[in-house]
Amino acid sequence: MEKKVVMQIIKRIGKCVRKILFYSPFDKEQIAGLDENVKETNKNLFQNVNWCNEGGHEEMKISSPMEIWKYLPGTNCGKCGEKTCLAFASLLIEREKNLKECPPLFEPKYAEKGKKLAELLAPEVREVEIGIGDKARKIGGEDVMYRHERTFFNRTALVYDVWDTMKEEELRARVREITDWQKFYVGEFLKVDAIAVRSVSGEAKTFADCVKLAAEETDFPLVLCSFNAKVIEEGLKEVSDRKPLIYAADKDTWKEFLGFAKKYKVPVALFSPDLDMLNSLAVTFSSAGVEGIVLDPGTYPAGKGLKETFSRFVRIRRAGIIEGNKGLAYPLMSVPMSAWMDNDGDKAENALESSYWEAIIADLFIIKYADIMILHSIEPHSLIPERTLAANIYTDPRRPVSVEPGLREVGNPTEKSPLFVTTNFALTYYTVESDISSNKIDSYLMVVDSEGIGVESAVAGGQLNAENFKDALESFRVEDKVKHKTLVIPGLAARLSGETEDVTGWTVLVGPRDSGRIPGWMEKNWPPEGVA
Amino acid sequence: MEKEITLADIAKILDKYDIVELEDVKIKGDIELELAEGGVALPPSIAQALQSIISAGAGVGTGVQKAQIPTTPAEELNLELIRTEFKVAKTEWKGQIEEVTIGATSADGGTREGTVTIGGEKALPFYNFDYQMPHPPVISVDCFDMPIKLAKAVRGHYEDVMEDVGEWAKKNVREFGADMVTIHLISTDPTIKDTSAREAAKTVEEVLQAVKVPIVIGGSGNPDKDPEVLEAAAEAAEGERCLIASANLNMDYERIAKAALEHGHVILSWTQLDINAQKTLNRYLFKMGVPREDIVIDPTTATLGYGLDYAFTNIERMRISALKGATDLAFPISCGVTNAWGAREAWMKNSPIAEDSYWGPAVNRGPLYEIITGLTLGVAGGDMFMMMHPKAAAAVKRITQMLFGAAGAEDEGKKVKMEDWVTWSGKAV
Numbered sequence: 001m002e003k004k005v006v007m008q009i010i011k012r013i014g015k016c017v018r019k020i021l022f023y024s025p026f027d028k029e030q031i032a033g034l035d036e037n038v039k040e041t042n043k044n045l046f047q048n049v050n051w052c053n054e055g056g057h058e059e060m061k062i063s064s065p066m067e068i069w070k071y072l073p074g075t076n077c078g079k080c081g082e083k084t085c086l087a088f089a090s091l092l093i094e095r096e097k098n099l100k101e102c103p104p105l106f107e108p109k110y111a112e113k114g115k116k117l118a119e120l121l122a123p124e125v126r127e128v129e130i131g132i133g134d135k136a137r138k139i140g141g142e143d144v145m146y147r148h149e150r151t152f153f154n155r156t157a158l159v160y161d162v163w164d165t166m167k168e169e170e171l172r173a174r175v176r177e178i179t180d181w182q183k184f185y186v187g188e189f190l191k192v193d194a195i196a197v198r199s200v201s202g203e204a205k206t207f208a209d210c211v212k213l214a215a216e217e218t219d220f221p222l223v224l225c226s227f228n229a230k231v232i233e234e235g236l237k238e239v240s241d242r243k244p245l246i247y248a249a250d251k252d253t254w255k256e257f258l259g260f261a262k263k264y265k266v267p268v269a270l271f272s273p274d275l276d277m278l279n280s281l282a283v284t285f286s287s288a289g290v291e292g293i294v295l296d297p298g299t300y301p302a303g304k305g306l307k308e309t310f311s312r313f314v315r316i317r318r319a320g321i322i323e324g325n326k327g328l329a330y331p332l333m334s335v336p337m338s339a340w341m342d343n344d345g346d347k348a349e350n351a352l353e354s355s356y357w358e359a360i361i362a363d364l365f366i367i368k369y370a371d372i373m374i375l376h377s378i379e380p381h382s383l384i385p386e387r388t389l390a391a392n393i394y395t396d397p398r399r400p401v402s403v404e405p406g407l408r409e410v411g412n413p414t415e416k417s418p419l420f421v422t423t424n425f426a427l428t429y430y431t432v433e434s435d436i437s438s439n440k441i442d443s444y445l446m447v448v449d450s451e452g453i454g455v456e457s458a459v460a461g462g463q464l465n466a467e468n469f470k471d472a473l474e475s476f477r478v479e480d481k482v483k484h485k486t487l488v489i490p491g492l493a494a495r496l497s498g499e500t501e502d503v504t505g506w507t508v509l510v511g512p513r514d515s516g517r518i519p520g521w522m523e524k525n526w527p528p529e530g531v532a
Numbered sequence: 533m534e535k536e537i538t539l540a541d542i543a544k545i546l547d548k549y550d551i552v553e554l555e556d557v558k559i560k561g562d563i564e565l566e567l568a569e570g571g572v573a574l575p576p577s578i579a580q581a582l583q584s585i586i587s588a589g590a591g592v593g594t595g596v597q598k599a600q601i602p603t604t605p606a607e608e609l610n611l612e613l614i615r616t617e618f619k620v621a622k623t624e625w626k627g628q629i630e631e632v633t634i635g636a637t638s639a640d641g642g643t644r645e646g647t648v649t650i651g652g653e654k655a656l657p658f659y660n661f662d663y664q665m666p667h668p669p670v671i672s673v674d675c676f677d678m679p680i681k682l683a684k685a686v687r688g689h690y691e692d693v694m695e696d697v698g699e700w701a702k703k704n705v706r707e708f709g710a711d712m713v714t715i716h717l718i719s720t721d722p723t724i725k726d727t728s729a730r731e732a733a734k735t736v737e738e739v740l741q742a743v744k745v746p747i748v749i750g751g752s753g754n755p756d757k758d759p760e761v762l763e764a765a766a767e768a769a770e771g772e773r774c775l776i777a778s779a780n781l782n783m784d785y786e787r788i789a790k791a792a793l794e795h796g797h798v799i800l801s802w803t804q805l806d807i808n809a810q811k812t813l814n815r816y817l818f819k820m821g822v823p824r825e826d827i828v829i830d831p832t833t834a835t836l837g838y839g840l841d842y843a844f845t846n847i848e849r850m851r852i853s854a855l856k857g858a859t860d861l862a863f864p865i866s867c868g869v870t871n872a873w874g875a876r877e878a879w880m881k882n883s884p885i886a887e888d889s890y891w892g893p894a895v896n897r898g899p900l901y902e903i904i905t906g907l908t909l910g911v912a913g914g915d916m917f918m919m920m921h922p923k924a925a926a927a928v929k930r931i932t933q934m935l936f937g938a939a940g941a942e943d944e945g946k947k948v949k950m951e952d953w954v955t956w957s958g959k960a961v
């Protein structure tokens with residue numbers, strides 16, 4: 001151990017200690033003969049260890065592609081798939097490309113620049129990966145305190161629990177339910193992220209069996225939960241190749257957990273509501289070369305304890321991002337599931353209440369800095385809002401609010417197909433489009449320019465009016481495609497129907513208030529007289 | 533072969549060969565450290581590392597081997613905990629949010645039994661570690677001047693009072709613990725019932741008679757009719773210091789603001805998710821002579837899944853720029869959380885998308901949509917929530933009181949040990 005520490009000191013110490021008198025047991029020749037493998041194995045080992053607590057933010061965080069470009073080879077060789085180094089630079093900033101995709105950067109003559117660039121591009125909060133393969137989840141990696149400053153990058157991972165006192169069939173069914181859950185939202189299916197296996201029995205063997213079953217049933221990342229090191233190790237043996245997160249080292253068990261993290265190369269969660277202790281644990285683990293660290297400052301489910309929990313999350317993230325305290329700049333874990341203990345959730349009559357309170361705690365910590373959280377209710381009324389909120393908060397706020405206005409074809413419409421109208425607010429558009437297409441209704445969808453505002457607000461604010469309908473019909477030459485001259489406007493725009501008929505000369509039908517009801521509406525209202 | 537080299541020499545050699553770590557190197561002899569000028573403290577981690585080297589004592593270098601996975605790492609590491617103190621500074625802002633009081637008691641020429649004060653923040657919501665939030669957020673429960681279509685989960689709570697606005701308002705206070713009541717004069721909309729401004733004024737009087745909490749007076753949202761309606765309502769509620777909702781840019785806001793000024797009310801300045809429009813409208817109001825303590829803003833509530841991200845960020849940005857000193861945005865924020873019921877997930881029986889997993893009963897989804905929408909905007913900067921489902925209103929109240937740190941709150945929850953969730957044996961759900 002001490003040798004490694006010494007080399008770390010050598011690499012880092014320059015900033016703290018000017019000179020050290022050193023009796024060397026080796027000379028330059030010996031170093032020159034180092035095995036290539038050693039270099040490989042040891043690459044990157046220390047790049048993130050913070051020895052000198054340098055006060056962070058010394059170096060300005062990179063904000064423009066030009067700043068990055070300075071460190072790239074500048075040859076525009078195209079090996080990264082981009083035409084120019086500058087184009088590659090702007091993708092690096094957005095984390096759409098990785099440094100590794102520029103091979104020349106790893107040639108010796110650029111190595112110095114490459115290293116510097118890696119440092120500059122490293123996010124303020126360390127990124128930790130849990131699980132393997134397609135379903136592996138990166139957590140952390142955040143750079144800002146507020147999403148409007150740039151964006152949050154890695155959506156809070158939502159982890160739902162199973163426990164080792166479940167019967168086999170019950171366990172398998174629950175794991176499948178979590179793994180298979182999905183909900184359509186803005187062009188994609190939302191899914192949840194991982195499964196936590198809790199050791200309720202306290203028996204290592206029971207836990208290991210449960211972990212094994214869960215792992216058989218899903219390729220989701222796993223979180224192994226017990227404060228008993230022996231229990232964790234037995235479970236870990238079953239799935240060490242799946243890179244599970246082990247939960248949790250605390251002030252009493254940290255040595256064993258540190259050993260597991262090194263031996264099995266898995267990420268580890270550290271638990272302590274005492275932030276001095278949490279900071280100490282994190283520094284100790286990172287000093288020992290553990291990179292995959294997740295911090296759990298404890299989630300108290302109610303009252304003053306919850307208020308303090310909120311304070312801990314904010315202050316830890318502030319220390320990491322604003323004050324550059326690398327010792328705590330790790331992903332944070334919250335456990336909204338603690339709500340179940342507070343509400344006697346084990347009694348069936350309290351289940352709904354407990355799940356609500358759990359969702360409330362989840363809400364707080366999805367917004368304020370939890371990168372991963374453990375939840376218990378897998379009822380749809382919990383999953384839908386929790387997962388939707390995570391999607392909302394972690395959406396890139398720089399993403400355009402609106403889509404291009406125009407006439408879209410859904411399925412294979414003919415001149416007799418219905419013509420629906422909606423706004424160019426992206427959310428509205430995607431919702432309506434998916435409602436129509438998933439119900440296989442061949443139709444035209446006329447997207448009107450409402451300045452990116454949804455139907456109800458745009459009607460209230462005047463951005464959607466009879467004139468826009470007329471402009472749209474004309475500029476998209478709708479008459480060429482739709483012969484029946486009938487327009488189906490959103491139910492929420494009903495008050496515009498009369499005026500629209502007058503202004504456009506088209507027949508206006510008022511559709512349902514929610515496009516989810518278009519199929520039912522079609523049965524009753526389509527085709528209208530004269531169209532069939 | 534004892535020789536003296538500097539750290540920089542070694543570092544150079546290592547860099548040259550791309551070595552970042554050497555394994556199995558032993559070090560012998562004395563180590564002297566000279567600290568840099570300026571008295572840089574030796575980080576505890578380094579101090580400890582050095583200590584462990586020194587205590588390891590003599591040894592002879594054995595060259596370098598490939599790194600191996602240690603078999604009994606814990607013991608071999610033989611580490612001590614590196615004690616580190618957690619420190620983080622408070623954030624101090626120069627701006628402060630205006631403090632606004634709604635409602636007037638007899639001492640101030642009104643008939644309310646109590647008033648509600650919001651705003652006054654000098655930090656982000658619930659950041660009591662920076663600056664104690666002066667007032668907890670409040671809840672105003674909606675009622676309407678005519679029976680309206682409501683989601684099933686909400687309807688059940690109001691069916692018995694929908695025909696009688698006074699009873700409706702009373703129920704909001706008595707049964708649902710409303711801090712305030714909002715009366716929406718929607719029947720005045722020409723496309724609904726086109727009720728006259730005079731009738732609307734009567735409705736307002738009725739509500740003021742029925743309840744003793746401060747009230748919010750809302751129009752129908754029709755930009756042509758609202759100025760007339762709200763003017764009459766403001767006159768009828770003379771001296772009660774109601775919140776008049778609202779002045780918008782797309783209507784004759786001057787008429788509404790003037791009425792509010794004349795009859796001693798607070799005005800709600802409403803814009804659509806647009807920070808610049810909000811500044812503009814507020815400046816227009818200042819120009820008309822509306823005092824700062826008479827303004828509450830409503831930057832628009834979009835619902836969970838339907839633009840909540842825009843509403844959240846819009847409010848958060850306004851609040852932060854107000855705290856940074858933008859006085860034209862430094863006002864308490866009102867959120868129309870009832871909008872949450874517009875989300876189909878809040879009321880629709882089944883998903884219209886065939887591939888979706890089962891949605892479960894709508895009655896369970898709806899209140900949670902309202903809760904999440906409200907709380908999320910509360911964390912962004914909302915001071916006041918207009919709500920509808922009693923359970924949602926109660927939940928938002930409870931959580932915001934907790935985060936606020938309400939004095940003497942018995943609602944401490946049970947004494948649980950945080951880490952016990954791991955072994956919690958409940959099986960419900």
Ligand code: SF4
Nearest residue numbers: 076077078080085102
């Ligand atoms: S691979 Fe590297 S050097 Fe080549 S164009 Fe891309 S960024 Fe430039």
